[in-house]
Amino acid sequence: MNPSLLDDLNPEQREAVTLPDVSALILAGAGSGKTRVLTTRIAWLVQSGRVSPRGLLAVTFTNKAAREMLTRLSAMLPIDTRGLWIGTFHGLCNRLLRAHHREAALPQSFQILDTQDQLAVVKRVMKSLGIDDEKYPPRQAQWFINSAKDGGLRPSAVDPADEFERRMLAVYEAYDAQCQREGVVDFAELLLRCFELLSRNEILREHYRMRFRHILVDEFQDTNKLQYAWLRLLAGSANCAFAVGDDDQSVYRFRGAEPGNMRDFERDFGASHVIKLEQNYRSHGNILDAANALIARNQARLGKNLWTAEGRGERLRVFEAPSDIAEAAYIVDEIRALRADGIASHEIALLYRSNAQSRVLEHALFNAGLAYRVYGGLRFFERQEIKHALAYLRLVANPEDDGALLRVINFPTRGIGARSLEQLQEAARIRGTSLWLSACSDPPSGKAGASIGAFVHLIEGLRNSVQGMSLAETVEAVVDASGLKDHYQTERDGAERNENLGELVNAAAGFNAEQLYDPAAPDGGVVDLSDPMAALNAFLAHAALEAGDYQAGAGEDALQLMTVHSAKGLEFHSVFISGLEEGLFPHENSLNADDGLEEERRLMYVALTRARRRLYLTFAQSRMLHGQVRYNIASRFLHEVPPELLERVNTPPPRAFGSMPFGASQTARPAAPSMSQSASGWRVGQNVIHPKFGAGVIVNAEGRGADARVQVNFRNAGLKWLALEYARLTAA
């Protein structure tokens, strides 16, 4: 065995990497070398001959993480990484379902619906059921369906609690039936269908259990119920599961993650070892101490304390701005100074709790002429023009895909209006067929029928001509023949869209079989891209499963703007955490949810631990939000960091009774009160007395007239929103 593999590991890392054939849980703190342990573990297992590469299954949540693992692995091991079963939950399930599509009752070329596509199907189904979408919002139906699937529940297993849920359930049922008819699956369905396939089909289950002796899972704290069950099913009782995660970085409960899975893992997987990785290689001591002190306030923890061999470093810099604009101006100044000190832009991150906060920052950066990149916008494969082109391609692969047909049958416009579409849908409904078949066999008569006939002819023509083409040629043919290119040529902002269509052709040309599998070969050969249909299907799946990663400007040296959520897993030399205000971070909406505050605190923990060397914590006394000026007080998280680790970099404005730091008790505000506030006789910053809650100070106000509410920070009772009409407030 190559000993150098283990050379630079610390004792705990080494222990984790070299565990024998057992199940184990690795509690890996932020910056403790989690990915390294995972990949080195794989390399060690292979190199020591404990398992062959084909006997491994490694699961991640994002394509980026999967790619990273493959890249590092190919540097460590002289093996062909093609055909390795390393990927996202969805990617691996897709792979299994393609290989066993018959057993899973799916067409070979089943298509994958992204979130938008799914919502469109939900809307369509609700319409056909005649359900009032005012009373039953399609988005909620979508959420209902996905939550059920993430919990492993088919419609028959859902027990509706009330009339609302009964209607939602009816939508779920009809939705599933519709997807089945069209041969399409949504993201959650990929997992659920795969889970059901393996639980019902003993032969397949045993086959894969025999094969995957070692199962490795990244970001285990983010797994949901279904993913957990899927892992248990594959692991059986004989295989080894190696789960790496950090309960303190669990920030996705809102989308179904069950951090309790970490607690249950030991029992359910018979884990014989729990190893904690607590040495942090990323941050200086003050930053880590701040993060540790903060997260220690959470009750529900498995328990872990990060330490570093590095020095204390700088203290955390706290800046209190009078307004969001002043906050942004300060950040710009500091960025200039950092750049002058030789820190590259891409090593500087601006983090915020919610996307809306990026606007003010962007404005300031733009005016300062600083290059920046905002993460989390519209992704390449989600753009309108790309979705249109993909819809044509989907029809080429499978014309019975109603969603794809509806998207483009009249785009670009070809005289197929709402009424002829309705006729078509009605005919299809009566005969129980797809729209395509209905359009082929009995198109509406007259002019509309001719238009539909022309569309059918167009798709048929494409389906034929594609047979002899490469993937890139196919995409190009579709972009041309569909009329998309011509359409965008005439549209005023169409130039960029046409550029993107060109990019799509490039993406197809650069699409290679490296990480692909052959649907026909259960054990995962490489896709034969010379088979046009196989190549097209692989490309479409790729587009659905990997919507991002074609971001413009990637790789340029630019400042990194993103939400704290998107920053998870990344690190930077310098980090600004902005908008550290009550109501924003922690977000007010989270305070009602159970465990809400603890999740916000974990989020703050993630934010703090992104920084290697320098950390700025900034907040603003006033901020424009939803078109109204809001007056916020400093985030409680600032008080949860020991004061000796902090350094105030500006002198805060004078305070009326300000013994506490960061304006925990309130003062008159510099900003002028709005008309309604002064007209109502109250103003922000005013000291008041409430008969029940006692003395406090108005910190925020919204609404007017009968709706007027004020937020009061009571000395003893804390923050409260009070309706002015009812609350018996008196001036102090």
Add this chain to the structure above:
DNA sequence: TACCTCCACGTTTTT
């Protein structure tokens, strides 16, 4: 069918 205006809404997000 295309454009325009009005209204409602406004954490976090990957696949």
Add this chain to the structure above:
DNA sequence: CGTGGAGGTA
């Protein structure tokens, strides 16, 4: 404030 969706009008 800003956007996106819906509904109405030319």
